[in-house]
Amino acid sequence: MKRIISAKNAPAAAGPYSHAVEAGGILFVSGQVALDPATGKLINGGIREQTEQVLRNIGAILEAAGYSYGDVVKSTVLLSDIEDFKTMNEIYSKFFPTEQPARVAYAVKDLPLGALIEIEVIAVKSK
Amino acid sequence: MSKLFVLLIVSVMFFWSCNTGSEKQKVTESRVITFENTPASRPYSPAVEAGNMLFVSGQIALDLSTGKLIEGGFEEQARQTLSNLKTVIEKAGYKLEDVVRCTVLLTDINNYATMNRIYMEFFPSDPPARMAFAVRDLPMGALIEIDAIAVKK
Numbered sequence: 502m503k504r505i506i507s508a509k510n511a512p513a514a515a516g517p518y519s520h521a522v523e524a525g526g527i528l529f530v531s532g533q534v535a536l537d538p539a540t541g542k543l544i545n546g547g548i549r550e551q552t553e554q555v556l557r558n559i560g561a562i563l564e565a566a567g568y569s570y571g572d573v574v575k576s577t578v579l580l581s582d583i584e585d586f587k588t589m590n591e592i593y594s595k596f597f598p599t600e601q602p603a604r605v606a607y608a609v610k611d612l613p614l615g616a617l618i619e620i621e622v623i624a625v626k627s628k
Numbered sequence: 629m630s631k632l633f634v635l636l637i638v639s640v641m642f643f644w645s646c647n648t649g650s651e652k653q654k655v656t657e658s659r660v661i662t663f664e665n666t667p668a669s670r671p672y673s674p675a676v677e678a679g680n681m682l683f684v685s686g687q688i689a690l691d692l693s694t695g696k697l698i699e700g701g702f703e704e705q706a707r708q709t710l711s712n713l714k715t716v717i718e719k720a721g722y723k724l725e726d727v728v729r730c731t732v733l734l735t736d737i738n739n740y741a742t743m744n745r746i747y748m749e750f751f752p753s754d755p756p757a758r759m760a761f762a763v764r765d766l767p768m769g770a771l772i773e774i775d776a777i778a779v780k781k
Binding site: 517518519520521527530611614619 | 678725729730737747758760763764780781
């Protein structure tokens with residue numbers, strides 16, 4: 502019933518969590534920060550670069566699970582600074598150009614590893 | 629002509645109501661999980677089950693017998709919070725192994741490593757998908773809050 506997803510092309514988890522868990526036809530992808538899959542460290546760069554890296558990491562996990570960006574139905578976007586909202590949207594739209602997922606976005610006090618952005622997604626395979 | 633039009637409208641409405649009727653039958657049954665001592669002042673259920681999926685409300689380190697935050701620092705609160713999560717999940721007839729996703733809210737991101745260590749005591753293998761971050765404040769001055777989604781085997 503519960504399938505644990507481990508993606509080769511995504512950075513190793515920074516804590517005791519799986520890349521993603523699939524159950525009941527729903528894929529729950531863990532919150533991703535802008536870790537470089539090669540080094541496991543936060544990439545250099547600002548919100549633009551971090552958003553891109555986070556969404557690429559999510560893409561690698563979706564792919565490993567047999568899903569794609571188009572299957573994402575809901576996302577949560579956490580920012581460490583709400584001023585990054587506009588830039589995040591700009592990058593985000595490139596990955597989700599049409600039929601965009603439902604979303605909640607807000608600024609938090611701090612993210613793990615000093616990240617500027619964390620995104621988690623829930624996906625359901627489209628028929 | 630107008631009679632024909634009325635007939636058309638009526639039949640469209642009839643089929644529409646049939647459709648919504650059958651859709652309603654398809655809606656998954658939901659079940660609210662409650663405790664005898666759940667304070668009425670809290671406008672949420674400890675957990676709600678829909679189909680074979682359980683949505684567990686954010687838990688903080690309350691002493692379930694007194695309804696007050698336990699004494700102690702972060703480690704004690706983390707353990708109590710996870711223990712409360714387990715209690716609610718088991719009360720609903722699920723197990724911790726059924727948890728597929730958690731959200732961990734901290735008031736201080738410097739507690740991230742300690743939280744991970746205690747979290748592993750409760751989820752030693754095949755851990756759920758997770759999102760963790762620090763917020764400004766948690767209810768009742770708690771240091772940690774965790775919510776979960778579980779899917780029954």
